[in-house]
Amino acid sequence: MKRFFVFLGVVLAAIGSAASAQEVDSMVPMQKSSWGDAKTEEVIDYVPEISLDTRAGYNQYFTDGSGRFGGDGLYLDINGYISPHFSYSLNHRLASTYYEDNSGFNGTNWMTLTYETDDFAFTVGKDALLVGSFEYDAYDLDTYYDMNSMFYNMLDCWQWGVSASWYPADGQSVIFQFANSPFAWEDDYFAYNAAWRGEWDFYESYWTVNMWQFEPNRYVKALNLGNRFYIGGLTLDLEYMTRSADMKTLFKDDFTFLAAPSYEFGDSFRVFAKFGWERVAEELPYELAYEDYVGSDYLFYGAGVEFFPLKEDKDVRMHAAWSSNNFGDNYLNVGVTWKFDLTGAARYLFGKLGK
16 A cells, blocks of 8 residues: 555656646647648647546345445556657556456556557557447446446456557548457467447447457357447447357357446436346357356346536546346445546646645
8 A cells, every 4th residue: 555655646746747847838739731831730738647546335235135335446547648649548457346366467457559640540559359339348437247248247358459440431430450369368369350430429339240269260259239329318328249159159149138228417417227138158168157147048137327416527426326137136336436637636736836
């Protein structure tokens, strides 16, 4: 714990020093020549955005009547620019309830360096596998584990690799990813993923096709169709995912379907629900469900509310979420999620000291 506070102090001092040193020139305009005249397009702040994210609360297990206070984790999140085209992103678990090993890079969710232009991007490092699901794509602290699919809870998405993105039109991206396989720790086992993401005013798509190697020359094939609809304050996710080691059983033995509606009342209040139907085949060379659920239809569902008490931002979120399934599990979680903006705190602190 002493090391953590030393680290926190160093981070605050570094941010404050950078912010003070770059008070004039950290906001650098990106320029393009237009008939010999410089044309300002956007402004980039080279001071990194750094935060500590955490969630804690109380879990009540109605099945056996037990309950306990606890935290879900403490995450360090860093995002910034090196140049107008190079950016970096890091998310590291300083502590976590749901991950057994947080040592070394095992505790790093993602650590990426990206080169991006108007038409394409190239990313290297540790990143999430491209899986066409908004449930699966959600940040750890923005999802409620007991309300999620077995696929979400079991597949290790954080893998080292590279990806290339192409932007054929506004709001459209086609992405190819080559990474380590989530089903093997040995060398020469890889994952091949291709994604299409699209954004419109009323609809957002996230579709992928995947091949994940689990034996020499053998792959899990997957199709993942994530769809998100916007109707006023209503958001509706409809997703279908299927996977199989044998193409003959694709769409039959191993799949996930879920529907997740939510409604926002202004900027301060949100209600949400989820219903899912999942089947995990018995004869699989990989593990994507707890043993009790294998070979059965798994139905999971739940509902909850979120409240954002701050008017200026959403750095504090209070929640109550109930979840259950057809195997008799029944949970209630009440808690708070907090984002400690280290960059903002350092700017404020050193701004006060400089007066």
